Amino acid sequence: MLRPLYRCVLRLHPPAFRERFADEMLSIFDHCLGRPGLGGLGLGRPTALSLFADGLLSLARQWTLRPEFLHDVAPAPAHQPAMDGIPLFLSLNPFRPRAAAVIHGLLLSVAVFSLTCFAIKYSWIQVLHVRIPEVQFERPQWIPPTARQSDPQRGSPASVAQGRAPIPARPESPAAPSPASTAPPRALRPSSGALPGASPRPIAAQKHATPASAAPDSKLRKVTKTSHAPKAQGTTDPVAPVAGVPSAIAEDSKLDATTRHRVIDGAVANLEKYYVYPNVAEKIANALRAHENNGDDSGASDGETFAKLLTAQMQDVSHDQHLKVAYNAIKSSEGVLGSTPEELARYRKDMRRTNCTFEKGAILPHNIGYLKFNSFPDPSLCQPTAAAEMASLNQADAIIFDLRDNQGGSPSMVALMASYLFEHPTHLDDLYNRSEGSTLQSWTLSPVTGNKLANKPAYVLTSASTFSGAEEFGYDLKLLKRATLVGETTAGAAHMVRRHRIDDHFSIGVPDTRPINPISRTDWEGTGVEPDVKVDAGDALETAKKLAAKDLQQE
Numbered sequence: 001m002l003r004p005l006y007r008c009v010l011r012l013h014p015p016a017f018r019e020r021f022a023d024e025m026l027s028i029f030d031h032c033l034g035r036p037g038l039g040g041l042g043l044g045r046p047t048a049l050s051l052f053a054d055g056l057l058s059l060a061r062q063w064t065l066r067p068e069f070l071h072d073v074a075p076a077p078a079h080q081p082a083m084d085g086i087p088l089f090l091s092l093n094p095f096r097p098r099a100a101a102v103i104h105g106l107l108l109s110v111a112v113f114s115l116t117c118f119a120i121k122y123s124w125i126q127v128l129h130v131r132i133p134e135v136q137f138e139r140p141q142w143i144p145p146t147a148r149q150s151d152p153q154r155g156s157p158a159s160v161a162q163g164r165a166p167i168p169a170r171p172e173s174p175a176a177p178s179p180a181s182t183a184p185p186r187a188l189r190p191s192s193g194a195l196p197g198a199s200p201r202p203i204a205a206q207k208h209a210t211p212a213s214a215a216p217d218s219k220l221r222k223v224t225k226t227s228h229a230p231k232a233q234g235t236t237d238p239v240a241p242v243a244g245v246p247s248a249i250a251e252d253s254k255l256d257a258t259t260r261h262r263v264i265d266g267a268v269a270n271l272e273k274y275y276v277y278p279n280v281a282e283k284i285a286n287a288l289r290a291h292e293n294n295g296d297d298s299g300a301s302d303g304e305t306f307a308k309l310l311t312a313q314m315q316d317v318s319h320d321q322h323l324k325v326a327y328n329a330i331k332s333s334e335g336v337l338g339s340t341p342e343e344l345a346r347y348r349k350d351m352r353r354t355n356c357t358f359e360k361g362a363i364l365p366h367n368i369g370y371l372k373f374n375s376f377p378d379p380s381l382c383q384p385t386a387a388a389e390m391a392s393l394n395q396a397d398a399i400i401f402d403l404r405d406n407q408g409g410s411p412s413m414v415a416l417m418a419s420y421l422f423e424h425p426t427h428l429d430d431l432y433n434r435s436e437g438s439t440l441q442s443w444t445l446s447p448v449t450g451n452k453l454a455n456k457p458a459y460v461l462t463s464a465s466t467f468s469g470a471e472e473f474g475y476d477l478k479l480l481k482r483a484t485l486v487g488e489t490t491a492g493a494a495h496m497v498r499r500h501r502i503d504d505h506f507s508i509g510v511p512d513t514r515p516i517n518p519i520s521r522t523d524w525e526g527t528g529v530e531p532d533v534k535v536d537a538g539d540a541l542e543t544a545k546k547l548a549a550k551d552l553q554q555e
Contacts, residue, residue, distance in 0.1 A: 002029075002033070002045075002048050002049070002052060003029065003030070003033065005052065006026070006029050006048075006051070006052055006055060007026065009052070009055040009056060009059055010022045010025060010026060010055065012059055013058070013059055013062055014062055014063065017062050025051075025055070028051065029048060029051050029052075032047045032048050032051060033045075033048050064100050254301045254302060255300065255301055255302065255303065255306055257298075260292070260297050260300070260306060261292065262502075262503065263306070263310070263325070263502055263503065263506050264288050264289070264292055264297075264310070266502035266503060266506070266508070267288065267310060267314075267325060267502060267508050268285040268288060268289070270500045270502070270508050270510050271284055271285055271314075271508075271510060272285060273435060274434070274435045274498065274500070274510040274512040275323075275434070275510055275511065275512065276432075276434045276495060276511050276512050276513065276514050277434075278434070280317070280318050280320075283317050283318075284314050284317045284318055284323075287313055287314070287316070287317045288310065288313055288314070291313050296309075296313075297309060297310075303327035303329065303505055303506070304327050306325075306327070307324075307325040307326055307327035307506065310325040311323070311324040311325050319526060320495065320511060320525075320526075321493070322493065322495050322497050322509065322511045323497075323508075323509065323510065323511060324508070324509050325502075325506060325507070325508050326499075326506070326507050326508070326509070327505055327506055328505055328506075328507070329505065331504045331505060348381060351377055351378075351381050351382060355385060356373075356375075356377045356381070356382035356385040356386065357373055357374040357375040357377060358371070358372075358373040358385060358386070358389050359372045359373060359374055360372040360402075361389045361392050361393060363393065363396060364400075364545060365545075365549075366397070366398075366545075366548065366549045366552055367395075367396055367397045367398075367552075368396060368397065368398045368399070368400060368545060368548045368549070368552075369393030369396030369398065369399040369400065369453075370393075370399075370400045370402065370541075371389060371390070371393060371399065371400070371401055371402065372402035372405075373389075373401075373402075373403075373406060374405045374406050374407065375406060375407055375408065375409040375469075375470075376406070376408060376409030376410050376411075376413035376414050376417065376469045376470065376473070377409055377410065377413060378409075378410050378412075378413070379410060379412045379413045379416050382413065383413075383416060386413070386416060386417060390417075390420050390448075390451070390453070391450075393453070394450070394451065394452050394453060395452065396453070396456065397456060397457075397552055398456055398457040398458070398459070398548040398551065398552060399453055399456060399457075399458050399459070400458075400459045400460075400461065400541070400544050400545070400548065401417075401458070401459070401460045401461065401473070401483075402461045402541065403460055403461060403462055403466050403470040403473065403474065404461050404462060404463040404465065404466060404487060404537050404540065405463070405465060406466055406467070406469075406470035407465075407467045407468065407470065408467045408468030408469030408470045408471065408472070408493070409468075409469045409470075410469065411429070411431070411442055411469060411472065411515075413469070414428070414442075414469050414472050414473050414476075415428055415442050415443065415444050415445065416444075416445060417473065418444050418473060418476065418477065419444040419445040419446045419447075419448050420446075420448055420451050420453050420454070421444075421446075421453060421454060421458055421477065421482050421483065422444050422446040422447070422454055422482070423446060423447050423454045423455070424446055424447065425443050425444055425445070425446055426443065426444045426446060426480065427441065427442075427443055427518050428442045428443060428444065428472075428476045428517075428518075429441070429442045429472065429476065429515040429516065429517055429518070430442075430515070430516040430517075430518060431496075431513055431514075431515055431516075432513065432514055432515075432516055433512055433513045434512055434513070434514075435512045439516075442515075457484075457548060457551050457552070458477065458482060458483040458484070459483060459484050459485075459486055459544040459547065459548060460473065460474045460477060460478075460483050460484070460485050460486070461486055461487050461537075461540040461541060461544060462474055462485055462486070462487035462488055462489075462490050462529065462531055462537075462540070463487055463488045463490070463537035463540070464488050464489065464490065464491060464528075464537070465491065465537075466487075466488075466490040466491060466529075467490070467491045467493050468491075468493045468494070470490070471490045471491065471492070471493065471494065471524055471528070471529050472494070472515060472524075474490065474529050475517065475523075475524050475529045476517065478529065478532065479517055479519040479520055480519070484532045484533065484544075484547065485529065485530075485531040485532045485533070486531055486532065486533045486535065486540045486543050486544045486547065487531050487533075487534075487535060487536075487537050487540035488531065488534070488535075488536065488537050488540075489528040489529065489530055489531065489534075490524070490528040490529040491528060492524055492525060492526050492527050492528035492529075493525070494514060494515055494523040494524050494525035495511035495513065495514050495525055496511065496512070496513035496514070497509040497510060497511045497512070498510060498512050498513075533547065
């Protein structure tokens with residue numbers, strides 16, 4: 001029964017194929033069925049069935065993919081050799097591929113092209129270490145400092161400008177940090193930072209102060225970030241008036257239900273448009289509406305109390321300590337938030353006086369370098385200072401970064417400082433902005449000219465007050481297995497915040513950007529950064545010195 005079916009399958013093949021292969025294929029089939037000891041229904045039957053299936057597959061393949069077997073092709077006539085001096089012209093037989101062959105060829109070409117592009121990009125980044133430039137945002141805007149202590153901010157979610165950071169000579173000894181300092185202006189994409197010039201305080205009692213802001217002539221767009229640190233009872237975060245904008249004298253008028261409703265509407269609108277997690281924004285909006293309908297806001301008759309109440313209601317739902325409403329008694333009729341040239345000049349002066357918050361650099365026993373700095377200030381102002389501090393430790397066999405009092409700052413300075421620990425450009429973070437639907441990459445600027453610390457053991461000291469950009473520095477180095485973290489779990493502040501005006505007196509800081517680490521695919525928001533060696537912050541330095549000495553002895 002199988003043999004007649006197999007013969008039918010062979011007869012259905014193209015004529016040219018039958019002429020060349022049919023007899024041989026049938027002979028093989030008969031051999032499988034007629035081998036001694038293998039009857040037609042014995043062990044030879046599975047083999048015959050397999051050959052029959054192969055014949056069906058061959059039939060489909062010959063009619064779809066092998067047009068040369070469709071017709072008998074007459075042999076080409078032999079060409080007579082041309083006579084001397086007479087040119088000879090030969091023409092090829094026309095060939096027209098079938099549509100199926102064209103489709104298969106197109107798919108194969110696309111696949112090969114895609115794999116080639118991927119291989120080229122991978123070789124650029126991983127082998128040749130070619131840095132692909134990232135898209136940059138528009139010019140920055142500025143938020144004026146508050147009349148009181150400003151919130152820490154997170155700097156621009158942008159990569160550091162391209163180029164190499166040479167190691168200059170160490171400058172003359174700078175002025176010691178001053179405990180009383182005026183807060184610098186806040187960048188629109190904030191970075192948490194300490195008050196410029198603020199002297200070191202006990203970790204348990206330290207409050208988050210003003211951050212380092214970005215340069216006014218920078219082409220990178222900035223976002224603001226408020227602090228995780230608790231404020232004293234009754235304090236607020238007012239927004240100062242803009243230069244050139246008419247403002248009224250501080251008003252102490254009481255709030256009525258209409259005003260409270262307008263502020264809640266403005267807060268909800270900004271949350272729904274900008275908040276980094278839309279589903280959380282919806283929950284916060286529902287909670288604010290529910291509190292209003294229940295009369296929970298009726299007792300807030302003054303602006304500061306109402307702003308504090310709304311902040312607590314939002315944070316109860318989101319657990320996001322950066323999300324807050326602020327009240328400013330000074331009326332401003334414009335929605336633009338910015339800083340005056342005087343405020344920017346004061347910030348530059350503060351950075352010069354405090355050595356850009358680099359507090360101490362020293363060579364410890366066993367040739368261990370030690371650097372304590374309390375913020376990541378704007379690199380357009382402080383890159384020379386940072387380079388000089390690192391140059392002073394360039395001959396060390398190991399290095400300790402003390403970030404226990406560091407309040408964060410510009411991601412550009414974070415990338416710049418991390419550049420000294422790598423030999424080639426290294427991807428630190430992807431900064432995703434939900435409201436703009438954009439992602440900006442942050443890379444190191446490695447290698448740094450003349451740097452000798454790229455392969456030396458590194459340690460980062462942390463505390464519960466280590467905040468924002470300082471957390472980013474430790475988090476990235478930990479996941480890249482480039483540094484050992486020693487101390488306490490950090491504050492857990494990762495989001496970046498933009499300030500929006502609600503009305504003449506109220507504004508709201510809405511987190512709209514979050515870092516995404518390329519290794520963990522997440523961030524440290526709300527959880528903090530866990531140290532590799534967990535000890536009290538006060539014992540972190542001695543522990544790191546012992547670890548460094550032990551590691552150096554084993555080399």
